[in-house]
Amino acid sequence: xxxxxxxxxxxxxxxxxxxxxxxxxxxxxxxxxxxxxxxxxxxxxxxxxxxxxxxxxxxxxxxxxxxxxxxxxxxxxxxxxxxxxxxxxxxxxxxxxxxxxxxxxxxxxxxxxxxxxxxxxxxxxxxxxxxxxxxxxxxxxxxxxxxxxxxxxxxxxxxxxxxxxxxxxxxxxxxxxxxxxxxxxxxxxxxxxxxxxxxxxxxxxxxxxxxxxxxxxxxxxxxxxxxxxxxxxxxxxxxxxxxxxxxxxxxxxxxxxxxxxxxxxxxxxxxxxxxxxxxxxxxxxxxxxxxxxxxxxxxxxxxxxxxxxxxxxxxxxxxxxxxxxxxxxxxxxxxxxxxxxxxxxxxxxxxxxxxxxxxxxxxxxxxxxxxxxxxxxx
Amino acid sequence: xxxxxxxxxxxxxxxxxxxxxxxxxxxxxxxxxxxxxxxxxxxxxxxxxxxxxxxxxxxxxxxxxxxxxxxxxxxxxxxxxxxxxxxxxxxxxxxxxxxxxxxxxxxxxxxxxxxxxxxxxxxxxxxxxxxxxxxxxxxxxxxxxxxxxxxxxxxxxxxxxxxxxxxxxxxxxxxxxxxxxxxxxxxxxxxxxxxxxxxxxxxxxxxxxxxxxxxxxxxxxxxxxxxxxxxxxxxxxxxxxxxxxxxxxxxxx
Numbered sequence: 298x299x300x301x302x303x304x305x306x307x308x309x310x311x312x313x314x315x316x317x318x319x320x321x322x323x324x325x326x327x328x329x330x331x332x333x334x335x336x337x338x339x340x341x342x343x344x345x346x347x348x349x350x351x352x353x354x355x356x357x358x359x360x361x362x363x364x365x366x367x368x369x370x371x372x373x374x375x376x377x378x379x380x381x382x383x384x385x386x387x388x389x390x391x392x393x394x395x396x397x398x399x400x401x402x403x404x405x406x407x408x409x410x411x412x413x414x415x416x417x418x419x420x421x422x423x424x425x426x427x428x429x430x431x432x433x434x435x436x437x438x439x440x441x442x443x444x445x446x447x448x449x450x451x452x453x454x455x456x457x458x459x460x461x462x463x464x465x466x467x468x469x470x471x472x473x474x475x476x477x478x479x480x481x482x483x484x485x486x487x488x489x490x491x492x493x494x495x496x497x498x499x500x501x502x503x504x505x506x507x508x509x510x511x512x513x514x515x516x517x518x519x520x521x522x523x524x525x526x527x528x529x530x531x532x533x534x535x536x537x538x539x540x541x542x543x544x545x546x547x548x549x550x551x552x553x554x555x556x557x558x559x560x561x562x563x564x565x566x567x568x569x570x571x572x573x574x575x576x577x578x579x580x581x582x583x584x585x586x587x588x589x590x591x592x593x594x595x596x597x598x599x600x601x602x603x604x605x606x607x608x609x610x611x612x613x614x615x616x617x618x619x620x621x622x623x624x625x626x627x628x629x630x631x632x633x634x635x636x637x638x639x640x641x642x643x644x645x646x647x648x649x650x651x652x653x654x655x656x657x658x659x660x661x662x663x664x665x666x667x668x669x670x671x672x673x674x675x
Numbered sequence: 676x677x678x679x680x681x682x683x684x685x686x687x688x689x690x691x692x693x694x695x696x697x698x699x700x701x702x703x704x705x706x707x708x709x710x711x712x713x714x715x716x717x718x719x720x721x722x723x724x725x726x727x728x729x730x731x732x733x734x735x736x737x738x739x740x741x742x743x744x745x746x747x748x749x750x751x752x753x754x755x756x757x758x759x760x761x762x763x764x765x766x767x768x769x770x771x772x773x774x775x776x777x778x779x780x781x782x783x784x785x786x787x788x789x790x791x792x793x794x795x796x797x798x799x800x801x802x803x804x805x806x807x808x809x810x811x812x813x814x815x816x817x818x819x820x821x822x823x824x825x826x827x828x829x830x831x832x833x834x835x836x837x838x839x840x841x842x843x844x845x846x847x848x849x850x851x852x853x854x855x856x857x858x859x860x861x862x863x864x865x866x867x868x869x870x871x872x873x874x875x876x877x878x879x880x881x882x883x884x885x886x887x888x889x890x891x892x893x894x895x896x897x898x899x900x901x902x903x904x905x906x907x908x909x910x911x912x913x914x915x916x917x918x919x920x921x922x923x924x925x926x927x928x
Contacts, residue, residue, distance in 0.1 A: 353824075356813035429814040533825040534906055546851075550824050551810075583770055585719035629719060632734060632835045632849035635903075 334484050339474055341481040343368045346665065348426075351507040353515070353551045357426045363442060363495045365502060367665075368479040373500025374664040375475060376493060382462045383410050383455035390448070390497070393419040396662045399597035400425075400504065405608025409454040416453075416574060418608040423596050423659070426502035430556040434590045434606040437580045441498035446490055459490040466493065503664050506596050507551070510653040515551075521653065528650025531643055540643055542620070544595075546633040553595040553654065559631040560588040562624020563605055569628055574607070585629050596654050613651070617644050702876035703745065703786045703869070705794065707764050707924075708778030709736060709883045715775030716766055716885055722839070722846070723886070726896050732846045733836035736885055737765035738920060739817065739829065741801035745786060745871075746793035746864070755795065758783040761804055763817040764883075778880075788873045792866065798921055799831035799860040823855065826907065831855035832920055834888065838899045851904040854913045865926040880927040887923035888916060 343366035350357060359365060376382065380389040393407045394400040400422035407415040417434050430436060432444040448454040449462055466472040466488045473485035480492050513519035521529060530536040533545040549555055558577040566572055569587045578587030590606040604610040610619065623636035639647075709716040711723040711731070722730045740762045744755035762781045769775050799805075804818060805828045812819045821830045832854045837846035869877050890896030897915065905912040 351810070353808055353810040355809040355819045358814060429819075534908075535825045537908060545823075545825070546853075549822070555820060585770060626845065626847050628732070628837075628846065629734070632837060632851045635849040635851075 334473070334486070336473055336477040336482060336484055339477045341477060343479060343481075346370055346503075348502065348505065350505065351512070351551065354424075354505075354507070355427060355429070355552075357502060357505075358429055359426075359502065360440065360442070363498060365499050366479060368475070369496050369499040370503055370664045372472075372475045372479040373496035373498065375471075376497055377500050381465050381469070382449050382457060382493075384457040384461070385410055388455055393454075394422050397600070397660045399423055399600040399659065400662075401601045403602070405603045405611075407454075409451070410456045413453045413456075417606050418603065420591070420593055420606075421597065421601050422501060422504050423506045423594055424552055425504055427552055428556055428591075431558070431580075431591065435576045435580050436558055436591055441501050442491070442494045445494035445497040445501075449490075462493070463489055500664055504662065506656050506659050508658055509596065509656040511550070511650075512656075514653070522649065524646045524649040525653050526650075528646035528648070529653075531639070531647055532650055540638050540640075542637060542639060542643070542647060543633045543635065544620075544647075547592045547631070548595050554592040556592065558586065558589040558591050559634075560590075560627060560629045561605075561620075562627065562630040562634045563609065563619060564588055564627070565625040566627055576606070588627060588629065595651060597656060597659060598651050599655050600660070613648060614644070617647070699788050699873050700785045701788055701871040701873055702782060702784040703758060703871060704780050704782045704876060704878045705743065705758070705881065706778045706780045706878055707881045707883055708776065708927075709766050709769070709885060710775075712884065712886045715772050716769065717771060717775050718766060718769055720770070725838075725886070725899070726890065726893055728842065729899065730839045730846070731836055731850070731899070732838075733766075733834070733885070735765075735767050735833050735835040737763060737767060737821075738798070738832040738883075739763055739800045740781075741797035741799065741804060741860075742862075743781065743794070743796040745791040745869075746795060748790040748792035748868075756786055756791070758786065758794075761800070761817050763821070780878075782876075784876075786871050788871050791869045791871065793864050794867055794879055794926070795862060795864040797860055797862050798924070799855065799917075800829040801860060802857045805829055805855075805857055805860075823853070823906075826855070828857065829855050830907075831859060832888075832917065834885070834916070838903075840900050848899070849903060850899055851906075852912070852916055853906050854917050856907055856913075859913070859917045861921060863921065863924065867926060882925050882927050884923045884925070888919045891919065 346365040346367050348357065348365055377390045380386045380392070382389065388410055393402045395402055402419045405418060407417070407419040409415055420434060425432070426441065432438050432441065438444045438447070446459070449457050449459060467485040473482070473488065476482045476488045476492055479496055482488060482492070510519055514521055527539065531539050531542045534541040534543065547555055547557065547559060564572055566588065569584045572578070572588040575587045577589040578584060602611060604613070604616050610616045617639065620634065621637045621639050624630060624634045714721070714723060716733065716736065718734055719732065722732050725731050741760070743759040743762065744757050746755050759781050764779050766779065807818065808824070809819045809822050818829065821833070823830055830853045834850065834852040836850045838848040838850055839846045840848045867879055869879060871877055902912055905916070907913045
C-alpha cells in the first residue's frame, strides 16, 4: 500500500514565515517585496464555503487540513480546466472529465498527452467527494488530495513532473495571487503540489449532484411516468410481480453506487490470476480482489457511455445483455450478478428510469461562487 | 528554572490525580469468530460441505448488533453498562484461516471495573436506527451502508456465496440472502462471568455458525438448489434464516 502523504496545514503556510522574524524586518521585507514576488500585500481572508449536502447522502468527509473556502474552490476550478499541469500544456483535468459528459470523456479508453492511450476509461466525477472507500477504478488512493497528485506525473496521462508544474504555477501571472487568496502563501515560491492538490480536491468536493428527476420524485416535487415507475421497481427489485434486475444491490440510491469493489463478470478468465487488469487486486495483493473495480455511479448515466472500467460496452443495451447473460464465471464474481429474465419492455422501462437520473443542469457545471471567467484558458 | 521544575511536578501530580478519578475502567472485547459447522469461515477460497453432497463457498456474511450492554453482577442494580451502540459484524475481509480464527472484535475501553454476569444485545438494527438512513452518518460508521431505500430500512444480515449444485467443481450457482425488517429485531442475553479490572482488558468470545443459519438439521435445511435468494420477500425463507441466526450465535466460555 502507498505510504500516505502528510498534507500541510492550510493556516501553517502563512504563519510559518512570520514566526521567527522581527516585526521591523518583516515590514521592510514586505515593502521591498511588493515589487519582487512578496504577496503579503494581497489580502488573505478566505471565505468558508458551506457545502449544501443532500439530506439522504452520507455526510462528506472533508479533511480538517483542507476546509472548503470560496477562494480554494475557485482556484481548484481554474486548475481543473487549465492545461498548465500537463507536460506540453495540451491537456487539463477537464480534457478527460468533461462537464457536458458528466465529467467523463466519451471514450472507451482515455487518451493522454501525445495521444497515449490509457488502460482505463475516465470515471465520472459526479459526487466524487463522497467516495470514502477509495478513488480511481481500483481504489488505490483514499483521498481526493492524494488522487490529484497522480495524473500529473502519470506517463500516459499528463506526463509531467510536479517540479515543472510547480515552477509554471509560480511564474504565472495569476496563480501566485490565487494561491495567496486561497492558502495565504507569502511568496510565489510557496506554491507547491500539495496546495494545488488541495485546491483541486476542494473543487471536486463541490461536484454534488442531486437534482435529477429521480431526486425531485424523492422530494415529492415530481412524479414518475408509468414506465419510469415500472423501471424503478425492476431496478430495486421492488415488486414480486415484476422481474428482478439485481441492479440496486451495487447501484443503491442515493449515490447509485455502494462505492464498493466487485467483479461483475465482464472478463472471461480461467483462474483469478489471469485478469489482464487486476484492478483492486493489484492494490491489495489479494487474489480474490483480482478483476474487481469500483462500482460507478449511475447518475447521469445517459451521458457517460461507453460503460465499464474499460469502456467495453458502447450502449446500455450491451450492458443489459451482459447482465441478462449472468456474465462470465469466476470464483469472485459477485453473486448478485446472475442470469436475469428481462424482456424488451423491461429493458425499455429500465432505460426510462435511468433517464430520470440525468441532471441536465450539471452539464454546464460551474463551481459555487464562480466568477464567471472563461474556463477554457487555452 | 527551579520554579519550572516545581510547576512541572505540580502538573504531574494533578494529571496523576485526574487519572485516578477518571480511569477506574477497563476494556472489554467481544470477539465473534465464525465457522461453517466446525471449520473456520473463510471467504472465497474455502469450500464447505453442505447437505446432499452439495458444497458451498462464501463471499460475504455479516449481521448487525445494537445496544450491546453488560449486566452488572449486582442483585441491587437494575442498570446495565453500555458497551457498543451499533456494530456491523462482517466477515467480508476474512480471507484466510488466521483471520478467521482471530474473528471480528468490538471493543469498549470505558467499562467500569467490577463483576458482570451477562452480555445483552439486539440482533439486527434497532427500530430507532432503522428509521434513519446513511444520510445521518459520516463514514466510517456501521450505518453508512447496507441501506435498502425501497424497504426503508437496513439489511440486518447478508449471506452471499456460491453453490456447486451439480458437483462439477464449479461454484456457478449464486446465493444471495439479504434479510432485514423491524419485525425481525430481537434481544439476546448470554450469561457470562467476567470481571473487569482497572486498566486491563477482558475478552468475551462468541461463535457464529453459518451452517446453523442455513440449517437446523440434516432433514431441515435451506435447499439451495431450490432457493437461491431472498430479499426479505418470502417470509418462509427470511424468518427461517433469521430465527436460525439467533440460534447460531453462541457464547464460548
